[in-house]
Amino acid sequence: MAGRHQDGAATRHAGQQRAGPLGLPGIEAGEGLVEQQQARIRQENVGQGDAAALAQRELADKHLLQAVEAAEDLELIAVWQDLVTHTEHHFGQEDRWMEATKYASGNCHSVQHKVVLQVMREGIVRAEQGDLQPIRIMTGELAQWFPQHAQMMDASLALHLRRVGFDPATGVVHAPDALPAELIQGCGSTHSCVDHPEKEPAAAA
Numbered sequence: 001m002a003g004r005h006q007d008g009a010a011t012r013h014a015g016q017q018r019a020g021p022l023g024l025p026g027i028e029a030g031e032g033l034v035e036q037q038q039a040r041i042r043q044e045n046v047g048q049g050d051a052a053a054l055a056q057r058e059l060a061d062k063h064l065l066q067a068v069e070a071a072e073d074l075e076l077i078a079v080w081q082d083l084v085t086h087t088e089h090h091f092g093q094e095d096r097w098m099e100a101t102k103y104a105s106g107n108c109h110s111v112q113h114k115v116v117l118q119v120m121r122e123g124i125v126r127a128e129q130g131d132l133q134p135i136r137i138m139t140g141e142l143a144q145w146f147p148q149h150a151q152m153m154d155a156s157l158a159l160h161l162r163r164v165g166f167d168p169a170t171g172v173v174h175a176p177d178a179l180p181a182e183l184i185q186g187c188g189s190t191h192s193c194v195d196h197p198e199k200e201p202a203a204a205a
Ligand SMILES: [Fe+2]
Pocket: 091, 094, 109, 113, 149, 153, 154
């Protein structure tokens, strides 16, 4: 399998994720936080449709990452570009939903999207210059990062959208009274991103 790398720095356990050597933002999902978030989601009764959508997205991320992992050097840029395009679409969709439901433009979740996409696009630039190593390393890092992001931030967003009665098909907020008075800066979950800007400065990855 040409082009496979064995960079141990790219491997880390869930719950210990920090900013990687390529600059992927850490989620700081400490011991038990993913489980706490999952319990919160169960408690707040995220609908089966939300859970299915999240699972479907995780599966798509996984398949595209597997394709990158299996790609020979000559096809790596094209396969990586497919992953970047897919990620642009799904991050962009979430960013629009957040914008429509009282999230600040510089909120923690959207900042993570922006930073990750920037790092992924830099991978293409480096690969076009002949250096495939950043993409090979990032593939391992993203295999950890995507699921944690989905379980923490995307799941929190799904809860928020459900609470405010947001209809993604029409963009209508059916329960506007449930929207917060202040713009949301954090990610609405239990990890280190700020939920209360008056207590901590806005997060920047
Ligand atoms: Fe997200």
